[in-house]
Amino acid sequence: EVQKHSVHTLVFRSLKRTHDMFVADNAKPIPLDEESHKVKMAVKLRTEYGSVLHMPTLKENLREKGSPNTGDPYGHKQYSGNQGQELEYMITGTHPYPPGPGVALTADTKVQRMPSESAAQSLAVALPASQSRLDANRTAAGVGDIYRHAGIPERSQPPGMSVAMVEAGGNKNSALMAKKAPTMPKPQWHPPWKLYRVISGHLGWVRCIAVEPGNQWFVTGSADRTIKIWDLASGKLKLSLTGHISTVRGVIVSARSPYLFSCGEDKQVKCWDLEYNKVIRHYHGHLSAVYGLDLHPTIDVLVTCSRDSTARIWDVRTKASVHTLSGHTNAVATVKCQAAEPQIITGSHDTTIRLWDLVAGKTRVTLTNHKKSVRAVVLHPRHYTFASGSPDNIKQWKFPDGNFIQNLSGHNAIINTLAVNSDGVLVSGADNGTMHLWDWRTGYNFQRVHAAVQPGSLDSESGIFACVFDQSESRLLTAEADKTIKVYKEDDTATEETHPVSWKPEIIKRKRF
Numbered sequence: 370e371v372q373k374h375s376v377h378t379l380v381f382r383s384l385k386r387t388h389d390m391f392v393a394d395n396a397k398p399i400p401l402d403e404e405s406h407k408v409k410m411a412v413k414l415r416t417e418y419g420s421v422l423h424m425p426t427l428k429e430n431l432r433e434k435g436s437p438n439t440g441d442p443y444g445h446k447q448y449s450g451n452q453g454q455e456l457e458y459m460i461t462g463t464h465p466y467p468p469g470p471g472v473a474l475t476a477d478t479k480v481q482r483m484p485s486e487s488a489a490q491s492l493a494v495a496l497p498a499s500q501s502r503l504d505a506n507r508t509a510a511g512v513g514d515i516y517r518h519a520g521i522p523e524r525s526q527p528p529g530m531s532v533a534m535v536e537a538g539g540n541k542n543s544a545l546m547a548k549k550a551p552t553m554p555k556p557q558w559h560p561p562w563k564l565y566r567v568i569s570g571h572l573g574w575v576r577c578i579a580v581e582p583g584n585q586w587f588v589t590g591s592a593d594r595t596i597k598i599w600d601l602a603s604g605k606l607k608l609s610l611t612g613h614i615s616t617v618r619g620v621i622v623s624a625r626s627p628y629l630f631s632c633g634e635d636k637q638v639k640c641w642d643l644e645y646n647k648v649i650r651h652y653h654g655h656l657s658a659v660y661g662l663d664l665h666p667t668i669d670v671l672v673t674c675s676r677d678s679t680a681r682i683w684d685v686r687t688k689a690s691v692h693t694l695s696g697h698t699n700a701v702a703t704v705k706c707q708a709a710e711p712q713i714i715t716g717s718h719d720t721t722i723r724l725w726d727l728v729a730g731k732t733r734v735t736l737t738n739h740k741k742s743v744r745a746v747v748l749h750p751r752h753y754t755f756a757s758g759s760p761d762n763i764k765q766w767k768f769p770d771g772n773f774i775q776n777l778s779g780h781n782a783i784i785n786t787l788a789v790n791s792d793g794v795l796v797s798g799a800d801n802g803t804m805h806l807w808d809w810r811t812g813y814n815f816q817r818v819h820a821a822v823q824p825g826s827l828d829s830e831s832g833i834f835a836c837v838f839d840q841s842e843s844r845l846l847t848a849e850a851d852k853t854i855k856v857y858k859e860d861d862t863a864t865e866e867t868h869p870v871s872w873k874p875e876i877i878k879r880k881r882f
Contacts, residue, residue: 464481465479465480465481466479466480466481467479467480468480554810554811555811555870556808556810556811556813556815556870557793557808557810557811558865558870559792559793559794559806559808559815559816560859560860560861560863560868561806561815561816561859561860561863561868562806562816562818562845562857562858562859562860563857563858563859563860564818564820564855564856564857565856565857565858566604566855566856567823567853567854567855567856568599568604568853568854568855568856569823569852569853569854570597570599570606571589571591571592571593571595571597571852571853571854572591572593572595572852573591573592573593573594573616573852574591574592574616574832574834574849574850574852575589575590575591575592575834575835575848575849575850575852575853575854576590576591576592576616576617576618576834576835576848577589577590577617577618577619577620577834577835577848578590578620578835578836578837578846578847578848578854579620579621579622579837580601580622580837580838580839580840580846581622582622582624582840583840584601584839584840584841585600585601585602586598586599586600586601586607587599587601587837587839587846588620588622588629589620589848589854590613590616590617590618590619590620590631590633591616591617591852592616592617594611594613594614594615594616594617594633595609595610595611595613595617596609596610596611596612596613596617596620596629596631596641597609597610598610599854601839601844604856608646610629610631610641610646612639612648613631613633613635613637613639614633614635614637615633615634615635615658616633616634617631617632617633618632618633618634618658618659618660618661619631619632619633619659619660619661619662619673621662621663621664623664623685624664624666625664625669626669626685627642627643627644628640628641628642628643628649628685629641629643630662630664630671631662632659632660632661632662632673633658633659634658634659635658636655636656636657636658636659636675637651637659638651638652638655638659638662638671638673638683639651639652640652640671640685650685650688651688652671652673652681652683652688652690653688654681654690654693655673655675655677655679655681656675656677657675657676657677657700658675658676659673659674659675659676660674660675660676660700660701660702660703661673661674661701661702661703661704662674662704663704663705663706664685664706665706665708665712665727666706666707666708667708669684669685669686670682670683670684670685670691670706670727671683671685672704672706672713673704674701674702674703674704674715675700675701676700676701677700678695678697678698678699678700678701678717678719679693679694679695679697679701680693680694680697680701680704680713680715680725681693681694682694682713682727682730691730692727692730693730694713694715694723694725694730694732696723696732696735697715697717697719697721697723698717698719699717699718699719699742700717700718701715701716701717701718702716702717702718702742702743702744702745703715703716703743703744703745703746704716704746705746705747705748705755707748709753709768709769710726710733710768710769711724711725711726711727711733711734711768711769712725712726712727713725713727714746714748714755715746716743716744716745716746716757717742717743718742718743718744719742720737720739720740720741720742720743720759721735721736721737721739721743722735722736722739722743722746722757722766722771723735723736724736724768724769724770724771733769734770734771736757736766736771738764738773739757739759739761739762739764740759740761741759741760741761742759742760742783743757743758743759744758744759744783744784744785744786745757745758745784745785745786745787745797746758746787747787747788747789747795748789749789749809750789750790750791751791752809753767753768753769754766754767754768754774755768756777756787756789756795756809757787758780758784758785758786758787758797759784760781760782760783760784762776762777762778763776763777763778763780763784763787763795763797763807764776764777765777765809765812775812776812777795777797777807777812777814779805779814780797780799780803780805780814782799782800782801782803783799783800783801784797784798784799784800785798785799785800785832785833785834785835786798786833786834786835786836787836788836788837788838788845789809789838790838790842791842792842793808793809793810794806794807794808794809795807795808795809796836796838796845798833798834798835798836798847799832799833800832800833801831801832802819802820802822802831802832802833802849802850803817803818803819803833804817804818804819804820804833804836804847805817805818806818813870815870818857819831820849820855822849822851823851823852823853826851826852830850830851830852831849831850831851832849832850833847833848833849833850834848834849834850835847835848836848843858843859844856844857844858845857845858
């Protein structure tokens with residue numbers, strides 16, 4: 370009767386069999402094929418050293434037991450000069466030369482400079498030493514010699530130690546130097562941020578937030594289906610806009626026209642005229658909830674992303690869908706625009722980030738490093754870099770090709786939002802209500818905040834859905850699950866002495882995945 374094992378046991382047995390089969394060959398070097406090695410060396414000699422093959426070869430460099438003029442194994446003739454004697458260097462003066470232009474070189478007119486004794490000595494020190502002088506001057510075995518004598522290859526030296534062989538004037542010195550592991554540079558000091566205002570007024574989760582270009586007011590969208598406009602200085606409500614029939618998931622104010630754009634889980638994308646506080650345009654096309662939107666900074670183009678796995682590019686004025694950016698295999702959670710290439714960046718629940726060619730409407734690069742949903746992407750306002758947030762890590766990338774820079778590890782939660790200012794403060798807001806503040810350059814986490822929920826809310830209603838810096842970058846606004854907007858500012862009283870950086874120059878662990 371065949372004994373039944375669990376899948377787990379069978380997999381591990383299969384792994385062990387495979388390991389036993391190949392473990393013997395694991396560290397064996399591939400045997401050298403002499404014929405191909407000869408061909409390779411002959412080609413290398415001809416291509417790399419062809420111009421100097423005709424020159425005399427020093428006996429000390431031949432290092433052969435047989436006669437000094439034995440041909441090399443690759444079929445090249447050796448120059449047979451200087452046989453049977455040890456070669457020493459003669460230091461002579463310059464070649465004779467005439468004292469001026471047009472003067473014939475004769476025994477009377479020739480000029481020849483002879484080196485002084487000190488110059489000759491310094492030149493002798495600089496020249497590579499002959500073998501006889503090396504043997505005469507050697508007083509102790511080098512580390513390499515000890516390893517070779519013991520039959521141990523030099524590569525198997527203790528880790529972290531490098532042998533520096535210094536040859537000067539025929540003396541061979543061995544310096545054992547410990548290699549320094551790369552350490553994280555000291556982060557820039559940032560003052561801590563403190564909560565100074567809580568604004569309430571929405572009747573549902575506050576899902577999105579945007580500050581207008583003039584820095585006078587800001588706008589929020591909520592699960593109560595309303596869009597509210599607030600005075601930034603006082604925190605007072607100025608205006609409520611109704612029209613969406615489901616949660617408002619994205620808002621943005623145009624810097625090019627007096628328009629506010631919003632999108633929601635009702636599949637609608639609306640353009641509001643703020644002079645009349647009315648909807649003047651609808652952008653129809655998404656097949657499911659619209660999760661985010663962004664405006665292009667230099668042209669009248671709106672980009673939206675949706676649960677239907679696409680992002681759409683709209684002409685603001687004609688309402689036409691210019692492109693449908695398809696390629697993601699799950700909901701697209703976030704979209705960002707910039708003037709430089711790549712002009713559109715999307716993050717998706719399929720764990721990938723895509724950089725898009727706006728003109729062609731096609732993917733330029735797909736970044737697959739994240740292991741979990743990418744819900745947040747933020748572009749640095751000054752550097753040509755961006756960051757993406759996922760429950761596994763926050764990752765920083767370089768434009769235009771999406772080259773990986775570093776991981777910012779430690780915010781172990783579902784990261785809903787990222788914001789960064791010109792000073793290099795990166796903020797990550799998470800679904801459990803925690804907010805981490807990071808130094809952009811070094812990835813050092815200098816502050817962690819978990820603000821108390823609004824009185825009357827459940828502790829479980831602690832979550833940050835969106836955060837944004839105002840235009841002056843002196844205020845940080847967060848949109849939260851306890852139906853409030855929280856406003857943070859830098860602590861003016863803090864100094865580097867009162868709030869020192871508790872930073873240790875630990876070894877960097879920058880994994881690509």
